[in-house]
Amino acid sequence: METTDTLIIGAGPAGLTTAYRLAKAGHGVVVIEQDKHYVGGISRTVSYKDFLFDIGGHRFFSKWREVVALWNEILPDDFLDRPRLSRIYYAGKFYAYPLKAFEALRNLGFKQCLACLASYAHARAFPIRDPRTFHQWMRNEFGERLFSIFFKTYTEKVWGMDCDAISADWAAQRIKGLNLSKAIIDGVARSFGFKPQGGTSAKTLIESFRYPRRGPGMMWDAAAAKIKASGGRIAMDRSFEKLTCDPERRTWTVETIGGDGTRETFQARHVVSSAPIPELLAALSPTPLTLFHARALKYRDFLTVVLIGRTPRQWPDNWIYIHDPRVKVGRVQNFRSWSPEMIPDATSTCLGLEYFCSEGDDLWDMVDRDLIALAKQEISAIGLLRGEEVTDACVVRQKKAYPVYDETYLENLRMIRFELASRFPALHLVGRNACTNTTTRIMR
Amino acid sequence: MMTGMLTAANILAGRTLYDVWQVNEDAEYGEAGVSGAREALASARLVPRRVA
Numbered sequence: 360m361e362t363t364d365t366l367i368i369g370a371g372p373a374g375l376t377t378a379y380r381l382a383k384a385g386h387g388v389v390v391i392e393q394d395k396h397y398v399g400g401i402s403r404t405v406s407y408k409d410f411l412f413d414i415g416g417h418r419f420f421s422k423w424r425e426v427v428a429l430w431n432e433i434l435p436d437d438f439l440d441r442p443r444l445s446r447i448y449y450a451g452k453f454y455a456y457p458l459k460a461f462e463a464l465r466n467l468g469f470k471q472c473l474a475c476l477a478s479y480a481h482a483r484a485f486p487i488r489d490p491r492t493f494h495q496w497m498r499n500e501f502g503e504r505l506f507s508i509f510f511k512t513y514t515e516k517v518w519g520m521d522c523d524a525i526s527a528d529w530a531a532q533r534i535k536g537l538n539l540s541k542a543i544i545d546g547v548a549r550s551f552g553f554k555p556q557g558g559t560s561a562k563t564l565i566e567s568f569r570y571p572r573r574g575p576g577m578m579w580d581a582a583a584a585k586i587k588a589s590g591g592r593i594a595m596d597r598s599f600e601k602l603t604c605d606p607e608r609r610t611w612t613v614e615t616i617g618g619d620g621t622r623e624t625f626q627a628r629h630v631v632s633s634a635p636i637p638e639l640l641a642a643l644s645p646t647p648l649t650l651f652h653a654r655a656l657k658y659r660d661f662l663t664v665v666l667i668g669r670t671p672r673q674w675p676d677n678w679i680y681i682h683d684p685r686v687k688v689g690r691v692q693n694f695r696s697w698s699p700e701m702i703p704d705a706t707s708t709c710l711g712l713e714y715f716c717s718e719g720d721d722l723w724d725m726v727d728r729d730l731i732a733l734a735k736q737e738i739s740a741i742g743l744l745r746g747e748e749v750t751d752a753c754v755v756r757q758k759k760a761y762p763v764y765d766e767t768y769l770e771n772l773r774m775i776r777f778e779l780a781s782r783f784p785a786l787h788l789v790g791r792n793a794c795t796n797t798t799t800r801i802m803r
Numbered sequence: 804m805m806t807g808m809l810t811a812a813n814i815l816a817g818r819t820l821y822d823v824w825q826v827n828e829d830a831e832y833g834e835a836g837v838s839g840a841r842e843a844l845a846s847a848r849l850v851p852r853r854v855a
């Protein structure tokens with residue numbers, strides 16, 4: 360049995376930041392990470408034959424000075440400043456988001472625009488009384504046609520729910536303050552190069568961001584190296600089976616199991632966890648009363664199909680949104696635009712097609728070969744890469760990418776937090792799993 | 804990352820200096836620092852509800 364001051368579960372940003380700070384202060388740390396090769400969690404850089412990918416695209420931008428200072432301390436020499444561009448791709452054309460009126464007019468074409476205006480006028484003249492669904496509410500605000508082009512499909516892809524099944528109050532909160540006439544005025548102003556007034560531009564448009572030249576994982580590889588240099592241990596390919604709290608002796612006993620079945624037991628004063636809460640609580644002994652609440656926390660999963668190839672068609676966006684109802688892909692990452700070093704040569708294109716899904720649904724359950732076939736077919740259908748231009752491909756899966764912050768989420772988390780604080784004071788939850796203070800944001 | 808830094812400070816101090824649960828991780832990279840998918844999901848920290 361190995362004894363340490365603090366045992367940390369997960370070598371993602373939260374676990375490694377904790378470990379780094381503790382190890383630097385001379386405190387003993389052991390980090391266990393279930394992945395065989397990668398540290399960094401969702402912020403890892405995945406590599407495949409010298410091509411590098413980022414899961415979801417990580418911009419380094421923080422309002423917190425301490426966070427920025429820590430980035431610079433861990434990775435002093437390897438940050439790039441990258442321009443940011445991300446547009447909507449619809450029917451073969453790129454649209455700035457928020458929309459620019461003239462660009463939209465030009466791209467949609469005169470007829471489509473007229474149809475949009477007519478459908479808007481119709482919706483205003485004959486609104487659906489007491490809209491109950493997202494669809495009805497949006498149709499009243501924007502007209503059927505604009506709704507179906509710019510809102511319907513993306514919303515359905517992200518949430519996996521039909522717009523007729525989503526309730527209207529969600530739309531009302533989400534799209535609050537956005538109305539078409541204002542959007543048109545703003546859009547016209549933006550087309551002429553004026554920034555919309557109200558000081559919103561600084562907050563909503565970050566024109567550039569920092570990015571490690573070999574992807575976000577570079578930061579976490581550097582952090583792991585520094586932790587080891589300070590005497591910490593990072594045990595890869597290892598998960599926990601049981602965490603037992605002994606309140607009398609004020610110690611934790613953590614039983615772990617490696618991918619190859621090897622068991623190892625640790626004793627520690629503190630346990631820090633960045634693992635998903637349902638998994639953590641299921642392994643705690645004595646059994647927490649809020650295990651039931653933990654099991655009610657829901658997550659959404661995410662997978663990226665990476666397509667590598669050569670094409671004359673280049674575009675500068677970091678990623679684009681796919682508002683095309685014929686395909687399931689939600690966004691396409693353009694890894695070269697994040698950093699040229701993500702691509703080992705000067706000519707290849709490497710795109711990451713992102714699919715939102717839930718463990719166990721049809722998409723998640725597809726085997727890699729079928730997913731690659733689907734991705735190839737979809738990328739040629741939307742016209743970004745032709746099927747025969749694709750020379751290689753792979754699939755990267757990310758379980759539990761997002762907690763689903765539904766109306767029960769915060770309440771369940773509050774109950775869990777209360778119990779953990781009173782019964783397991785030396786258990787510390789960190790990272791994206793541990794935040795109760797979430798704010799409502801309006802999608803722009 | 805912020806939760807990690809504060810937790811390390813709590814452990815080193817031997818007592819709860821900071822209530823880590825109050826941290827809004829997302830604030831780290833701000834409204835616009837968030838990639839779109841996440842924006843789409845997270846923006847609506849309120850998840851869509853089914854029509855009653």
Ligand SMILES: Cc1cc2nc3c(=O)[nH]c(=O)nc-3n(C[C@H](O)[C@H](O)[C@H](O)COP(=O)(O)OP(=O)(O)OC[C@H]3O[C@@H](n4cnc5c(N)ncnc54)[C@H](O)[C@@H]3O)c2cc1C
Binds near residue numbers: 393398414597837
């Ligand atoms: C699509 C997308 C886009 C994003 N864009 C940005 C962005 O632009 N900028 C930004 O700053 N952030 C972004 N984020 C958020 C960022 O990825 C997370 O905030 C960050 O990775 C959270 O770190 P964490 O350590 O809490 O969790 P994770 O990254 O999930 O790390 C947890 C680690 O714990 C390990 N683990 C889990 N269970 C166990 C177990 N039982 N035993 C051992 N190990 C275990 C996992 O393997 C993982 O390595 C994005 C996220 C997504 C999904």
